[in-house]
Amino acid sequence: MPEQDLIAELRWRGLIHQVTDEPALAKQLASGPQTVYIGFDPTATSLHVGSMMQLMMLRRFQQFGHRPIALVGGATGMIGDPSGKSEERNLLTAEQLQENIAGVREQISRFLSFDGDNAAILLNNFDWMKDFSYLDFLRDVGKNFPVGAMMGKESVRARLGSEAGLSYTEFSYMLLQAYDFVHLCKEYDCQIQAGGSDQWGNVTAGIDLTRRMLGRQVFGITAPLLTTSDGRKMGKTESGAVWLDRDRTSPYAFYQYWINVNDEDVMRCIAYLTEIPRDEYDSLAESTQSDPGRRVAQKRLAEWMTQFVHGDEGLNAALSASKILFGGEIERMDDQALVEIFADVPSQELSRDLLSGEGFWIVEAFQQAGLAKSGGEARRAIKDGGAYVNNQRVSDMDQRLTESDLASESVMVLRKGKRNYALLRFTGR
RNA sequence: GGGGGUUUGCCCGAGUGGUUAAAGGGGGCGGACUGUAAAUCCGCUGGCUACGCCUACAUUGGUUCGAAUCCAAUAGCCCCCA
Structure with missing residues (x-):
């Protein structure tokens, strides 16, 4: 693919929120393969769909012949990025951080190509930050940061204006991320940092620092955040x-x-x-x-x-x-298939004895399955026509469940409303 | 330190002695419609061994045949004066 099309590609996809010196960046991109980096916060053992934007961004660069660096923030993760956060974050424990880094690395590696001329590179900034002494850091890096400029960053201003305040630690976060850019520029000839629009402050901080320390012009490009039409962040569910x-x-x-x-x-x-x-x-x-x-x-x-x-x-x-x-009858299935299909659904193991004799009272069953907090709630569900056994509506409050109600060898599928399923597994003797 | 006010169910908020498990709204849960949507409409929304019983209107103790409603003390919140 022709290099100069990357910007056009990003543009029609709406992925360009802000860019520094676009004409110069376009020229740079057109001049040959570039190295681009994006940082990923190891805040959990897995990435979520919000990070997908970033991941895909790296892929797009890679597809256009550029070399992506995915940077896992082992060092920055120890500090916590205040950008977009309304409160001071709790520090992660060392073990937790290690686990997170491992998980995030594994995931990132699945989505990038590590072969060819522009093979992706996976780095951890802890590797170059760990030996940096506090004094050296203050002299070499801190000296280049006018506090006035730092105070002007949105991420800092937002927090200073709020009750939550901002600790010195989080205030210093941007220095670390900025230094990453310097390091990558020096060691990997990386001249572009991408990220979400909430990273703009950190990205530009890195650009400024690189100019001061290395005298080189580097670029930043941010993508919009993934939000719904009414402005909420996407990738969140009730759970x-x-x-x-x-x-x-x-x-x-x-x-x-x-x-x-x-x-x-x-x-x-x-x-x-x-x-x-x-x-x-x-x-x-x-x-x-x-x-x-x-x-x-x-x-x-x-x-x-x-x-x-x-x-x-x-x-x-x-x-x-x-x-x-979303519809199908549930009948004459086998345990294995049912359990697989309902893998997400909570299930309860109960004694098979309950099904013999009189049978198992439906109201009790819904409570046991966790679909109703009380007998009253279960009764209401039945009265309202919102209770189903194996996807068939139950109308009789006094119904008893017996072996003939099993959907498979030992499983019964209860449902309240449209989508609230629960499995009851009748085992043992 | 003195004076006044307030405290209700998940939340907001009516209710000032008796059909009050407590108006109304929000939220939640069901149902209808639909596109596994949005909007809309309807029902439900303390518990139980359930046409009856129990527990509830900050807490405790009173008055009364009877209190969320009256009295007292305690606690929380708010306002005014010092």
């Missing part, structure tokens, strides 16, 4: 963030998240997060416009994302689970 790690967010839940994206947001997600090309994008946009009910764009987005993050088998699992959970 928390949407993670890339299948143990935290199953392929099914991941798929469902994207399927449910609003019409107003879906095209932006496709542009920002996928590599679906322009012409298909246009036809999806057209379809969303003319026939929103079919949700062609949502399906494509969910499919692409799930496939990309969880592979073919992840996507297949998500698709088959979705099919059953």
Whole structure:
């Protein structure tokens, strides 16, 4: 692919929020392969969909022949970036940080190519920060930071104006990140730092520092944040963030998240997060416009994302689970298949004896399954017509469950409302 | 330190002696509609061995046949004077 198209590619996808000296950067990009870096905070053992933007950004650079550096913030993670945070962060423990770094590294490595002329590089800034003494750092780096300029940064101003305040530690964060850029520029000839728009302050701090310390012009480019049309951050559900790690967010839940994206947001997600090309994008946009009910764009987005993050088998699992959970009869299935499909659903093990004799009272069953906090709540669900056993509505308050109500050898599928499922497994004797 | 006010169910907020498990709104949960959406509409929203019983209106103790409603003390919050 011709290098000069990168900017155009990023632009039509809406991925350029701010750039420093765009004409010079365009020239630089056109002059040959460049090295670009993005930092990732090891705040958890997994990245979430918010970080996908950054990951994809590196991929896009790589696809256009540039060399990406993914920097895991082992050192900066010890401090905590105040950008966009309204309160002082708790410091992570050393062990926690180690685990996080390992998890994040593993994930990043899955999405970049480590072969060829422009093989990606994975670094940890702890490696060059660990031997930097406090005194040396103050003399070499700190000296180049006018406090006035630091005070002007949005991330600092926001916090100083609030009750939460800002510790010296977090105040110093930007020096560390800025120095990363200097280091990468010196050691890897890295001249571009990318990131989310909340990183603008840190990025420009790095650019200034590089100019002062190395006398070199380097560039910054930030992408917009992934937000919904009403301004909220995307990638959050009631139960928390949407993670890339299948143990935290199953392929099914991941798929469902994207399927449910609003019409107003879906095209932006496709542009920002996928590599679906322009012409298909246009036809999806057209379809969303003319026939929103079919949700062609949502399906494509969910499919692409799930496939990309969880592979073919992840996507297949998500698709088959979705099919059953949103309609299908549940009958004559086997334990194995049921448990797989309902992998996300809470389950309870109960004694099989409950099913013999009189049977197991439906109200009690819903309580045990965790679908109702009290008997009253369970009764209400039944009265309101919102209680289902194996996807069939229950109307009789006094119903007793027996072996004939099992959906498979030992499992019963209870549901309250549209989507609240729970499994009861009747085992033992 | 003195004076006044306030305290209600998940939240806000009516209610000043008896059909009050407590108006109304929000939220939540169901249902209908729908596109596994949004909007809209409807129902439910203390517990239980459930047409009955129990526990609830800051806490404790009183008055009364009967109190969330009256009295007293205690605690929290708010305001005014010093």
